[in-house]
């Protein structure tokens with residue numbers, strides 16, 4: 274796949290679900306369908322996208338301009354990290370504030386100061402492919418026409434769906450962190466499911482406590498008719514919360530606590546956790562014990578119900594997000610299926626070592642290819658070689674706007690193809706092995722892992 278206008282994907286030509294279930298030499302002969310190259314095969318295979326931040330506030334808005342596409346994307350992270358470190362505070366989430374109209378002066382910081390960054394490159398390629406002549410540059414001469422095209426297309430109610438169709442996405446699992454109880458199927462459409470972010474529940478020692486997204490667990494529980502007045506009540510409410518997930522089309526829990534604290538979820542100290550209950554600001558040890566205890570309890574509930582636990586690792590509050598810090602939690606819950614995210618960038622080697630040792634780990638490659646395509650390629654080579662079986666890899670877009678999702682999926686297809694081509698050129702495995710693995714990474718692993726119908 275090349276980034277030029279002559280190589281647009283044949284829209285609507287993605288391999289349907291029914292013909293994708295078995296990948297053997299015999300199955301391909303039966304289907305009488307043998308794509309010419311692994312690149313072509315990857316280009317036409319549908320994707321089951323396991324991680325997005327598609328939320329109604331953004332996805333259903335009919336007022337979207339070019340500046341928003343940059344600000345509400347990872348390109349936006351080049352200008353300001355949208356989350357705080359323990360030493361910092363913020364008034365609002367910069368990803369979600371109004372941007373105002375597009376001007377060259379507001380675009381230039383992305384395009385000129387941060388023009389070499391991979392997030393920016395991805396978005397420039399995508400915007401110019403979808404709205405321009407494909408020349409991958411946004412300039413003083415072209416930005417106005419591109420901005421007008423973005424605004425005009427988003428006024429059409431079906432434009433977002435169309436972009437996702439062109440990206441070859443069959444279905445998406447979104448993390449709507451502005452509302453952890455969102456029923457994404459109801460809010461966004463039939464091909465959506467959501468995960469339930471657990472951060473606020475792990476920080477709810479006091480009725481006024483909130484997580485880094487501003488979510489209050491007590492307010493969320495109240496929406497479900499649950500008003501816990503004691504620590505034991507609260508634990509019972511958590512169980513009801515998890516039991517209600519299926520009714521909201523939620524297919525996994527999501528631990529993004531790497532943005533609230535370190536990920537060393539130690540053996541829970543129940544006594545200390547109980548002491549934190551009801552306090553406005555418990556000690557650091559008390560807060561840690563409380564969230565350790567809640568995370569441990571939710572991992573246990575997930576394991577008992579065979580619900581996956583998706584977990585952010587790497588970057589975030591970087592002093593505490595190394596993947597080995599969660600090894601204890603993973604060992605304590607051998608029945609819980611953990612989906613560890615982002616190749617724990619930049620600690621991919623360590624994560625792959627863990628995924629070899631602990632057989633209850635699956636890897637969500639999301640974002641790792643967006644932040645560094647070259648790091649990703651090396652890590653994918655290693656993952657293919659070291660993982661104990663082919664079920665372990667899947668990926669998503671991790672984006673707010675569909676344009677970035679489109680570009681991210683195209684980039685993923687390109688990089689996965691390149692790695693598989695390199696593996697074939699080295700004689701590592703056969704063409705049919707590469708195809709079987711590609712289909713698993715793009716869609717089949719996610720379908721089985723999340724038990725999607």
Ligand SMILES: [Zn+2]
Nearest residue numbers: 324326448671
């Ligand atoms: Zn994300």
